[in-house]
Amino acid sequence: MRIGVLGTGAVGSTIGSGLIRAGHDVRMGSRTKDNAKAAAWVATAAAHASQGTFADAAAFGEVVFNCTAGANSLAAIEAAGPENLRDRILIDLANPLDFSKGMPPSLTVCNTDSLGEQIQRALPATKVVKILNTVNCKVMVDPSVVPGEHNLFVCGNDGAARAQVAAWISEWFGWPAGSCIDLGDITAARAVEMLLPLWVRLYGTLGTPNLNFRIMVGERPVS
Amino acid sequence: MRIGVLGTGAVGSTIGSGLIRAGHDVRMGSRTKDNAKAAAWVATAAAHASQGTFADAAAFGEVVFNCTAGANSLAAIEAAGPENLRDRILIDLANPLDFSKGMPPSLTVCNTDSLGEQIQRALPATKVVKILNTVNCKVMVDPSVVPGEHNLFVCGNDGAARAQVAAWISEWFGWPAGSCIDLGDITAARAVEMLLPLWVRLYGTLGTPNLNFRIMVGERPVS
Numbered sequence: 001m002r003i004g005v006l007g008t009g010a011v012g013s014t015i016g017s018g019l020i021r022a023g024h025d026v027r028m029g030s031r032t033k034d035n036a037k038a039a040a041w042v043a044t045a046a047a048h049a050s051q052g053t054f055a056d057a058a059a060f061g062e063v064v065f066n067c068t069a070g071a072n073s074l075a076a077i078e079a080a081g082p083e084n085l086r087d088r089i090l091i092d093l094a095n096p097l098d099f100s101k102g103m104p105p106s107l108t109v110c111n112t113d114s115l116g117e118q119i120q121r122a123l124p125a126t127k128v129v130k131i132l133n134t135v136n137c138k139v140m141v142d143p144s145v146v147p148g149e150h151n152l153f154v155c156g157n158d159g160a161a162r163a164q165v166a167a168w169i170s171e172w173f174g175w176p177a178g179s180c181i182d183l184g185d186i187t188a189a190r191a192v193e194m195l196l197p198l199w200v201r202l203y204g205t206l207g208t209p210n211l212n213f214r215i216m217v218g219e220r221p222v223s
Numbered sequence: 224m225r226i227g228v229l230g231t232g233a234v235g236s237t238i239g240s241g242l243i244r245a246g247h248d249v250r251m252g253s254r255t256k257d258n259a260k261a262a263a264w265v266a267t268a269a270a271h272a273s274q275g276t277f278a279d280a281a282a283f284g285e286v287v288f289n290c291t292a293g294a295n296s297l298a299a300i301e302a303a304g305p306e307n308l309r310d311r312i313l314i315d316l317a318n319p320l321d322f323s324k325g326m327p328p329s330l331t332v333c334n335t336d337s338l339g340e341q342i343q344r345a346l347p348a349t350k351v352v353k354i355l356n357t358v359n360c361k362v363m364v365d366p367s368v369v370p371g372e373h374n375l376f377v378c379g380n381d382g383a384a385r386a387q388v389a390a391w392i393s394e395w396f397g398w399p400a401g402s403c404i405d406l407g408d409i410t411a412a413r414a415v416e417m418l419l420p421l422w423v424r425l426y427g428t429l430g431t432p433n434l435n436f437r438i439m440v441g442e443r444p445v446s
Binding site for chain 1: 335373376415428431432433
């Protein structure tokens with residue numbers, strides 16, 4: 001497939017390289033055509049990699065990943081152009097973390113709204129699916145970095161798109177079938193983005209970003 | 224030990240009964256001396272149970288559990304009397320959930336503050352330790368309700384008090400040693416309270432409140 005990746009940071013380059021390993025053609029988008037980090041990534045990723053503006057990457061992709069920092073996501077989406085994303089799936093990996101006030105970061109939006117919902121409102125003709133935002137980028141593309149079973153959460157307003165994205169993540173990055181818990185519509189982005197403060201705290205406590213959550217379930221109550 | 228329990232709901236009565244099974248004397252506190260739910264609990268719990276006002280329960284306890292609904296916690300603490308809680312450990316189980324706007328609930332405080340921190344500020348001479356707020360009350364007193372390993376999170380400003388409470392929870396309710404992850408000072412209450420929206424969503428998705436989080440960890444990076 002042709003896949004667009006918005007963002008040139010650690011998440012964008014790790015996802016981009018993972019997608020190329022999975023056999024796809026990837027265009028990385030940024031604010032400018034000649035971004036130095038994107039050029040460096042293209043140089044390592046070789047034949048199946050290209051770069052361009054956010055709009056170039058969005059127009060190129062049959063599906064598009066949002067790998068920008070949460071603080072920049074809405075501007076990146078706007079620059080990508082809602083028309084370029086019409087009727088496509090946008091896979092949103094971003095978290096609305098605010099590092100401007102020091103550590104630990106707070107969230108720029110939470111509780112009664114979320115970045116996922118803001119992005120869906122900005123792209124009414126796009127199927128926004130949020131996934132992978134609760135793990136480090138190395139874990140995103142290689143779940144075996146954290147041994148044992150562990151889970152992802154997927155949400156978005158289109159059920160078929162959620163199922164499609166969960167299947168792609170398994171196929172492309174090796175997440176075992178059943179890893180992904182379907183939380184329903186995009187309002188669940190509140191819940192998965194609000195997990196980040198705990199993730200950051202656990203990173204500090206455990207001394208590694210190679211961590212993830214596993215949901216353990218007991219018996220259903222007799223109804 | 225003599226233990227005070229603030230709150231007469233499902234959490235208070237479940238914790239109270241669990242503490243009596245563990246061999247303790249428990250006084251349940253509420254707004255009034257003659258609360259009907261507290262009286263019903265005392266009737267089932269028999270010899271080692273008593274009830275009274277919030278202040279009666281706080282004065283009785285060598286250690287005190289806050290099992291009130293988060294929306295009522297600060298008023299309950301105020302009624303309990305900071306002097307009655309001076310130099311004691313208050314074990315805070317509450318979550319600042321707001322059900323007034325329908326489902327799913329939002330939080331009345333989050334992100335840059337938390338209920339745990341509000342309670343600590345209201346009780347500067349008390350060692351507030353937050354724990355158990357991330358599981359259903361049946362799981363609190365019997366972790367085997369959710370099979371397999373799973374975790375609790377503890378936070379509070381006094382390290383010795385955190386360790387003491389984690390040890391008590393193991394001894395009294397059967398949490399295996401090592402279940403409890405120490406997140407440090409009371410600002411971590413933000414992280415564990417912000418886990419509730421995900422907990423509520425998982426309850427809806429999985430169809431049971433008998434669930435918990437297990438933290439899976441990979442290798443530490445070479446530093």
